Amino acid sequence: MKIVRQVFTVAAKDLRSEIRTKDTLNASLSFALVILLLFSFAFDPTAEQTREISGGLLWLVFAFAGALILNRSFSRELPNDCLEALIASPVPGSALFLGKTIANVLLLLTLELVCFPVFGIFYNVPWTEQFWPLMLVVVLATWGLTVVGTMFSALTVNLRLRELMLPTLVYPIMIPGLLGAIQLTSALVMGHPIDADLTQWLKLLAGFDIIYTALATMLVDTVLVG
Amino acid sequence: MREKLMYVLLAGSGALLVWNLSRMLLYLPDEAAQGAIYRIIFFHVPGAFTFSLAVFSALVSSVLYLITRRLPYDTFAASATEIGLAFGAVNLVTGMIWARIIWGIWWAWDPRLTSMLISWLMYAGYLMLRRAIDEPTQRARNAAVLNIFTFPGVIITYKAIDWWRTQHPGPVLSFRSGGGRMDPAMEATLYWNFLALLLLAAALLMVRMRQETTRRELDALRREAHAL
Numbered sequence: 055m056k057i058v059r060q061v062f063t064v065a066a067k068d069l070r071s072e073i074r075t076k077d078t079l080n081a082s083l084s085f086a087l088v089i090l091l092l093f094s095f096a097f098d099p100t101a102e103q104t105r106e107i108s109g110g111l112l113w114l115v116f117a118f119a120g121a122l123i124l125n126r127s128f129s130r131e132l133p134n135d136c137l138e139a140l141i142a143s144p145v146p147g148s149a150l151f152l153g154k155t156i157a158n159v160l161l162l163l164t165l166e167l168v169c170f171p172v173f174g175i176f177y178n179v180p181w182t183e184q185f186w187p188l189m190l191v192v193v194l195a196t197w198g199l200t201v202v203g204t205m206f207s208a209l210t211v212n213l214r215l216r217e218l219m220l221p222t223l224v225y226p227i228m229i230p231g232l233l234g235a236i237q238l239t240s241a242l243v244m245g246h247p248i249d250a251d252l253t254q255w256l257k258l259l260a261g262f263d264i265i266y267t268a269l270a271t272m273l274v275d276t277v278l279v280g
Numbered sequence: 281m282r283e284k285l286m287y288v289l290l291a292g293s294g295a296l297l298v299w300n301l302s303r304m305l306l307y308l309p310d311e312a313a314q315g316a317i318y319r320i321i322f323f324h325v326p327g328a329f330t331f332s333l334a335v336f337s338a339l340v341s342s343v344l345y346l347i348t349r350r351l352p353y354d355t356f357a358a359s360a361t362e363i364g365l366a367f368g369a370v371n372l373v374t375g376m377i378w379a380r381i382i383w384g385i386w387w388a389w390d391p392r393l394t395s396m397l398i399s400w401l402m403y404a405g406y407l408m409l410r411r412a413i414d415e416p417t418q419r420a421r422n423a424a425v426l427n428i429f430t431f432p433g434v435i436i437t438y439k440a441i442d443w444w445r446t447q448h449p450g451p452v453l454s455f456r457s458g459g460g461r462m463d464p465a466m467e468a469t470l471y472w473n474f475l476a477l478l479l480l481a482a483a484l485l486m487v488r489m490r491q492e493t494t495r496r497e498l499d500a501l502r503r504e505a506h507a508l
Contacts, residue, residue, distance in 0.1 A: 205429075209422050213412040223405045226398050227429055230436070265432075273425050276346060280421060 060145045064153025069160060071130070078126045079161055086119035086169050090176065104177045109240030112166075112173060113232055117199065120162050121221045124203035127154050128211040137211070147275035155197075155204045162196050183245040191242060191259070195235035198263040199228050205270040208277050231266075234259040286486045293479035300473045308466060317381045320374050325453070326474035327371035328396075330481050332434055334364030335403060339431045342424035351496070354420035357427060358410060359488035361403050363481050368400045383447070392440040392448035399433040406430060416496075 072078055093111055104111075131137035140150055174181045181188070206224040210216050225232075234255045241252055248256065304319050311318035338360040345353035375393070376386045387393065406426050413419035441450050452461040453470070462470075 202429075209425060210409075210412075212418070213409075215412055219409065219412055223402075223409060223426065226402045226405065226433070229398055266429075269429065273428065276421060277425055280417070 057146070057149050060149040061153045061156065064140075064145065064150055065156040065160075068127075068154055068157035072157070072161065078123050078130075079164065082119040082122040082161075083165055083168060085122060086115050086165055087172065089115050089118055090169065090173060094176070101178045105179050105244050106240060108173070108177075108179060108181070108243040109236040109238070112169065112239060113195070113236050115169060116162065116166055116196075117225065117228065117232060119165055120199060120203060121224070123158055123161050123165075124200070124207045124224075125217055125220055127158055127204055127207045129207075129216060132211070141278055147278045148271045150278070151204065151208065151271060151274040154207075155201055158204055159196055159200045162200055163193070166192055166196065179243065181243045184242040184247065187248050188239065188242040191235060191238040191256070194256075194259045194263060195231060195238075198231040198259060198266060199235075201263070201267050201270050202227055202231070205266075205274060205277075208274060231259060231262040234262065282486065282490070286483050289479050289483040289486070293476050293483060296472065296476035296479065300469060300476055303469050303472075308469060311466075314382060317378060320378045322470055322473045323477075324371055324374040324378065325470055326477045327367045327374060329474050330477045331364045331368035331371055332438065333478070334360045334367065334481060334485075335399075335431065335434055338364065339427055342427040345420055345424045349417075351416065351420060352493075354416075354424065355489060355492045355496075356485075357424065358407075359485050359492060361406055361427070362488060363484050365400065365403050365407070366484075367477065367481060368396070368403070372396065372400060388447045390447040391444040392437065392446045395433060395437040395440050399430070399437050402430040402433055416499075 090111075099107075128137065131140060141147070145153075170181060173179065203220075203224055206220055206227075210219045210223065213219050237255045238248075238252055238259070242248075246252070300322070304322055308319075310316050338357040341353045341356040341360065345351075345357065375396075379388065380386050406423060409426055410419055410423050413422060440446060441448060451457040453467060454460075454462070
């Protein structure tokens with residue numbers, strides 16, 4: 055159970071430093087709101103059309119804003135050689151990685167929970183009809199995207215053009231997860247219950263989470279320590 | 281010795297291509313439904329096969345690099361990916377030309393086409409990542425990890441025509457469809473052309489590997505000169 059404690063220590067450390075500065079959260083939240091605003095200029099749909107494409111709109115916003123959070127996840131450790139210290143500490147790489155993933159998931163979930171009502175109000179979309187299934191989808195998809203994203207944040211932390219490389223590399227890999235999240239969110243916002251068809255997408259999402267969590271925890275030591 | 285093998289591979293590939301082209305253009309008739317344009321399949325499908333084989337060997341050598349930490353495996357993975365990308369481009373471009381004639385559009389967002397494009401972009405990202413890292417062992421390590429994350433895309437591309445109802449034609453080759461979907465003489469020509477492209481890929485791989493080895497030697501010399 056030592057590893058669980060280590061994971062939560064890392065997650066708590068990340069969240070604490072985020073809550074004290076609120077740098078990332080403020081930046082990504084305002085970025086998300088600006089993109090939501092921009093969408094209103096890109097098209098002028100009826101409320102019904104907006105519901106049909108709500109999944110795509112929202113998850114693009116979350117993916118863009120999420121990249122800001124993920125970019126900072128490892129690079130915030132670069133000043134004063136904090137990353138070296140973390141790697142040299144007795145915490146194993148996988149615990150460090152999972153801790154950071156949990157912190158990122160919580161930050162991204164906060165952002166999403168703000169964006170949903172804002173989206174509902176500005177685009178006149180009642181989105182709460184299938185509230186709890188929707189939350190399940192949001193949590194599953196956020197976990198999957200964040201696991202891949204945090205892994206790539208570690209992979210790109212020492213690069214020139216880090217801010218550019220992370221989204222370029224990570225979005226194509228996220229596509230299966232994003233696809234599932236988009237399909238499910240659109241259907242649930244339109245008020246469809248989870249039927250056999252949607253269960254397939256839910257399975258895809260769960261599979262994505264499991265495969266990439268396993269791969270990332272296995273390989274993160276190689277990336278961080280060498 | 282290596283040089284000789286390279287030229288033999290190149291010559292073999294060239295001779296085979298000439299022979300295959302004569303079969304395609306002079307011997308095989310037009311296809312009943314599609315007319316002359318069907319001949320693009322002789323490059324489209326072998327291009328995809330060569331791409332898959334190249335990136336699969338890149339995956340194997342990336343895993344071997346992570347186990348053994350020997351840099352030649354990394355060199356092989358990088359070279360094989362570059363060559364895979366070239367043949368992947370052959371596949372995409374020939375497919376688009378065929379689609380323009382048969383479907384009337386250059387591109388359709390169907391699962392097969394989309395997943396192939398995504399895979400191609402991911403491997404382009406792999407090469408971009410390599411450019412962004414200067415230190416050789418760190419580059420090799422991160423690139424190998426990225427390669428493992430990228431390969432599932434190729435599996436999805438291969439299985440896409442089984443998993444979804446795609447606009448892209450379903451399996452026609454006998455080892456996937458059980459036979460009867462394509463004339464045996466045409467299918468044989470397709471495999472011969474696969475061999476021609478494969479020999480070409482092997483020759484290119486050897487050129488690329490040699491360049492990379494020379495570059496490493498130059499780097500070492502430069503470091504040595506710097507130390508003095």
